[in-house]
Amino acid sequence: AAKSVQAQDLKQSGLLLAYPPMKIEGAESLLPGSFLYFSYPTSRDAAVLMRTPEGQYAAYSRKCAHLGCSVDFNVARGCLVCPCHQGAYDARTGLVIFGPPPRPLDPIVLQMQAGGEVWAVGKGLGRNSNSA
Numbered sequence: 001a002a003k004s005v006q007a008q009d010l011k012q013s014g015l016l017l018a019y020p021p022m023k024i025e026g027a028e029s030l031l032p033g034s035f036l037y038f039s040y041p042t043s044r045d046a047a048v049l050m051r052t053p054e055g056q057y058a059a060y061s062r063k064c065a066h067l068g069c070s071v072d073f074n075v076a077r078g079c080l081v082c083p084c085h086q087g088a089y090d091a092r093t094g095l096v097i098f099g100p101p102p103r104p105l106d107p108i109v110l111q112m113q114a115g116g117e118v119w120a121v122g123k124g125l126g127r128n129s130n131s132a
Helices: 002-013
Strands: 016-023 035-039 046-051 057-061 072-074 079-081 088-090 096-098 108-112 118-124
Antiparallel strands (some): 046 057
């Protein structure tokens, strides 16, 4: 349910970019607390899919909002960390929790399908909820 709400919010704010839907290979076997890297919307766009310990899915572009380095999921800290300047993002929300990034990571809108398949269906533009 949370995913469709997120998509609705993005649509209302005009920040949802529609791309062709793509099945995220291997997502159906992703265990709670784990992650996988994939590419979306093109093969050049690094992304990460995470499954929270509670079983919820979240996906983001791996492009750091600071200088574009590729962020990595840090299992021990449970967050996304940029190796270039140690910026860190909350894995559940994509919000900046530490360092120089000026805005959140771009969220990838997900859709659950039968059989546990997870599809990427669009991309948002990460921005602080308090910005105009």
